[in-house]
Amino acid sequence: MAEHQVDEVVEFLAGARRVAVLTGAGISAESGVPTFRGNDGLWKQYRAETLATPEAFERDPVLVWEWYDWRRSLIAPVAPNAGHRVLAGWESLFGDLAVITQNVDGLHAKAGSRNIVELHGNIWKLRCTREGTVEENRNTPLPRIPPVCPNCGSLFRPHIVWFGESLDPVVFDRAYGLSEACQAMFVIGTSAVVQPAASLPLAASRAGAKIIEVNIEPTPLTPQADYFFPGKAGEVLPLLDRRLRDRRPASGRERPPDRRA
Ligand code: BJW
Numbered sequence: 001m002a003e004h005q006v007d008e009v010v011e012f013l014a015g016a017r018r019v020a021v022l023t024g025a026g027i028s029a030e031s032g033v034p035t036f037r038g039n040d041g042l043w044k045q046y047r048a049e050t051l052a053t054p055e056a057f058e059r060d061p062v063l064v065w066e067w068y069d070w071r072r073s074l075i076a077p078v079a080p081n082a083g084h085r086v087l088a089g090w091e092s093l094f095g096d097l098a099v100i101t102q103n104v105d106g107l108h109a110k111a112g113s114r115n116i117v118e119l120h121g122n123i124w125k126l127r128c129t130r131e132g133t134v135e136e137n138r139n140t141p142l143p144r145i146p147p148v149c150p151n152c153g154s155l156f157r158p159h160i161v162w163f164g165e166s167l168d169p170v171v172f173d174r175a176y177g178l179s180e181a182c183q184a185m186f187v188i189g190t191s192a193v194v195q196p197a198a199s200l201p202l203a204a205s206r207a208g209a210k211i212i213e214v215n216i217e218p219t220p221l222t223p224q225a226d227y228f229f230p231g232k233a234g235e236v237l238p239l240l241d242r243r244l245r246d247r248r249p250a251s252g253r254e255r256p257p258d259r260r261a
Contacts (some may be wrong), residue, residue: 026189
């Protein structure tokens with residue numbers, strides 16, 4: 001990482017109050033959760049069209065649920081890593097920090113983050129295909145595949161946004177609002193190709209925010225980012241955190257947490 005870039009970012013963040021963070025699968029990679037794209041990604045082994053679309057579920061709900069059951073057992077024992085923990089700690093460092101995540105693994109909450117927007121849902125939630133009710137379920141393995149709603153007997157589906165499905169407009173509007181209002185947006189561990197999530201840093205940038213990207217490799221967003229820190233989230237974020245904590249108290253600009261969020 002270029003030292004002068006770290007200095008600039010730390011200096012800028014010392015005076016920042018509203019910070020948004022967009023995360024993707026890369027932040028959970030160091031916890032052992034597979035990413036989607038790239039050499040070891042899920043989409044190298046499995047076809048998204050047969051597992052992560054509403055058509056796939058309609059065709060073969062058992063196959064889809066078996067895949068999710070496997071992923072749930074993979075994620076269940078996993079612990080948040082240093083990257084997740086730094087972001088959780090930043091809630092008390094900045095007046096107003098929100099984590100907008102594409103991840104469905106629940107690791108930001110496990111690390112202690114509270115202001116989280118889950119764009120693509122959560123693998124620990126099931127949704128009734130008839131009533132639309134959502135319930136938390138942490139059983140691994142699921143006792144019955146496919147699971148059914150105890151109220152009406154209809155199929156449960158994962159409470160996850162599949163390809164071709166719209167994001168919950170309330171959730172997306174919140175994410176968009178946070179992006180337009182922030183002074184800085186971190187974009188961490190995402191290939192920045194899946195829409196509409198990938199449009200959020202561009203909205204933030206248009207509204208005047210500094211875009212700070214952390215990734216092991218450049219993405220389509222990189223040319224438009226103000227700063228690109230190459231490296232693993234679990235290494236880059238603790239380094240920035242140390243520098244920020246050294247800088248912020250001295251700045252005298254730290255304010256009490258904003259209770260409005
Ligand atoms: C590290 C690291 C470390 C690794 N440290 N970094 C053309 C055709 C058809 C559809 C479309 C189209 N154009 C646009 C669309 C729409 C589509 C889309 O965007 N497709 C693109 C792929 C082209 N989007 C949608 O369908 C969305 N809905 C929508 O747009 O509604 C309107 C609409 C309706 C009808 C028709 C068309 C539009 C919904 C998107 C839902 C995404 N769902 C998924 C799967 C959920 C299944 C599940 O989890 O079970 O969500 S896809 C998958 O990708 C998952 C992720 O959240 C999402 C983003 O992936 P992410 O997080 O970026 O992961 P990776 O693996 O891609 O990248 C990891 C990154 O980390 C890499 O950059 C690494 O380098 C890095 N990394 N280790 C730091 N240690």
